[in-house]
Amino acid sequence: MLQGTASDVGKSIVTTALCRIFVQDGLRPAPYKSQNMALNSYVTMEGKEIGRAQGVQAEACGIVATTDMNPILIKPVKDMHSQIVIHGVPEMQMSAMDYRNQFLPKAKEIVLDALNRLRQEYDVVVMEGAGSPAEINLKDRDIVNMNLAGWADAPVILIADIDRGGVFASLVGTLELLEPHEVKRIKGFIINKFRGDVELLKPGLDWLEERTGIPVLGVLPYIQDMRIEAEDSVVLDELQYRRQVEREIDIVVIRYPRISNFTDFDALSWESDVVVRYVNSVQELGSPDVIILPGTKDTISDLQFLRDRGLDQAILDHVNNRGVQLVGVCGGYQMLGEWLNDPHAVEGNVMEAKGLGLLPITTTFLQKKRTVRVRGQLSSKHPLLMNQSEATMPLIEAYEIHMGVTERTDAGEELEYRPIFHLEEDRSRSDRNVSSLAHEEGLANGDGSVWGTYLHGLFDNDQLRRMWLDGIRLKKGLNPLAHTFKAQDRKYEEFDRVADIVRNHLDMKRVYEIINGNQSFFGSE
Template structure:
């Protein structure tokens, strides 16, 4: 029995088939599957269908914390929001978080399972994964009218197809029709579509019901002869040609998008914020709302030459803090950042792994994140971090402490500095100096967390989180999503403006409203450029 037969013939219990399924697969990574999936989720919701997203196996360092404190891929969390529902681990039952080359942390239903090499994952874990992914899919189909399934990479990876659990094998198990998404902006769109079909087995190719061509910038009339040829060659319809969507504000999960952000031309604005892009950057979506602010430019940099003289330097999250700290040191960025804090009135912010880097010492006795066991931090905050085997994944609520230097108000009106955020980390950080006389102060008072979703808020012990210098110029926190809090974000930016001699500006937008408006904007674009009637026919719904 070969490997393909092994995974297809694994005994499977009788399963209920209720909600309809539709699968989006791509000719390659980063062709836009996640965005098209998000848009279709929103369209189906707008049309009155209870809809849920699903990706059986995701590899991403941008993750999302569910209401019950579990970790899934960020794309599925965002897609759930587009569906107007709370995300659950059934929407992404297996998450792979790369640690280093060829090794990943395997997260099953939101809980870390183990670290595995790529080969061990393929040979030891994948043969057992079918029941995990199908049980999760069954539960979604029992609860929703439509489940929009997203594939990964390409379904035509010949070396991986035999133990596939995320593309065509999954489509077969779910008896799902497939729409193939291709990116015309990268070139070779017709070759990528036809080549993908040619490399599929006949029963796999039979599942493909049409194509969506994404990121088109030109005159559709000039493309039409190619579309006609493609339909004649394959016997399948082009369901739509989506335009290249400028300035899209739906959170991405793949750091590939940073290539475009890093090198795109930036218009000059009042505040220049630099985000250090180290190799294992994670949850870089923390700064997404800063990019929406009219007075802010956000730049991702990897070298001293790119650093410039920013108003703010942000050290974001990372999956391997010690390794990425080594990257800063090897590239000269660590010394450059220290010089900036000593010679200029720059603000330095560390979030999660970046927060840990700002401290004095990092210890990884169990090799949780990597092979290096000890490292000296940047020494800018009096904290020490130890990496433990248990991961903290939790949603939190609290407030910025009263009279904190990060509080800047523009009127006498009382301002609510309540914040909501989430934590994803395996490090435990402690102050290495007593706060009295040290010139440092805590940042947030956390009044509740979601570790136990059944526990009343008043039963949860409050605690202090984060640390800042007395002037607020250097600060760090484990809290992801801080800048999604409108009052905190605008107050913080106005404090920087005041120090620059600029007039503070009032609140410019509400992040949550902007997020849902962006779902609707992108859904409208897709609806206007895709044959939704045919898509409903493909999934078996007359519309």
């Protein structure tokens, strides 16, 4: 089990890297996080929702993700209230206090049943903790850190982030707040995100080992430009304030408070002619070519955030007067419409809100969530600005996660507004008639300058991504690019790159000994 001295110390990335290393070494690993709080979701092949980190880790393992890898997902809806997703299905909304007092006492069976199924199927289960195991106000009902390690009888490696400072204090302080039996479970330290000369750090490492009796298994370097999908919006702090290189296409993503699934735009940022900027104020907008309204866990509240900051009027000015393309994805798509209705208080206490009024749609939030993988292609009459020199219509694969149902309000007048995609649900279950599920999805205005879709992962489709970007280039008087990259290949190359870095800076022999109780994992080898 990998635990951390705090949130965002790199637990998810180290878990991903170790999963990949174990695959490279001929084992069958699986990731596991009993309880995850995240707004970035992943849809399994069965149409169930888990934390994005566990889905990505399953990909690093080369296996199909299941809800056993993240049996409990907590999705914050508003301050102190969250949606509770159990084995991929939203079951309830609860306050933090009710979750602690009513749900946690019965959660042990859920998380252990899932873990035991994974242990029966795989050689190694790499368990990831959450936050810090030393949150003394939460320890008595912990189901994700030391209590879980004890239930599973799992050895623990403790990770600390040296980049934020105070690494020795954070490690020693964590130990001081743990019970003696919990400290005994910690078999090694990993110091993460180091930028300096390890020789200068060595006296501190020697002191730490002498002070605690626990070995330092490795000092991992700060990995620049890492392209493994992030779990938490904390990573956007760095992206938002990083100095951006000027490139031909400038894409702005609005960062509202409850932004979700922002990994939708990772592949765009990997293109050589694109810069993707995350902004949350009018002053940061600049002069983009495209503005994207991303997904959100609370559409109405984040729409109000736009209005409170004057971003709504600034966005409308860019679209109407400066020729900027506006794209809405999921919650952002809902914002583009005329009205948002919440009769069941799914998102909060506001029952009705006026949208931006750019597309003739109305969204009603329902109590049942739609989570499904889909496949299809561009609609034959789509109006998007694209490089139409492509010989074939691009096939696409994507997924949907949303509570709202969106309907057109213009009686289907297709001359001015047209659907974008023709899709089928990507289901393998024999009881579903896939052909009957074909449907049109998304909507755009007549010139494609404003469009919206529920599809997540859309820009991971290589041909579609490049056709769309080249359409923007043509509008600017630039020639299309002759090539792009394969997002799927890039993802696995990054798994291997990060795994190699971790392997080169981590004592893997000791890691294997820890896994197998100080015995050689490979027997005589």
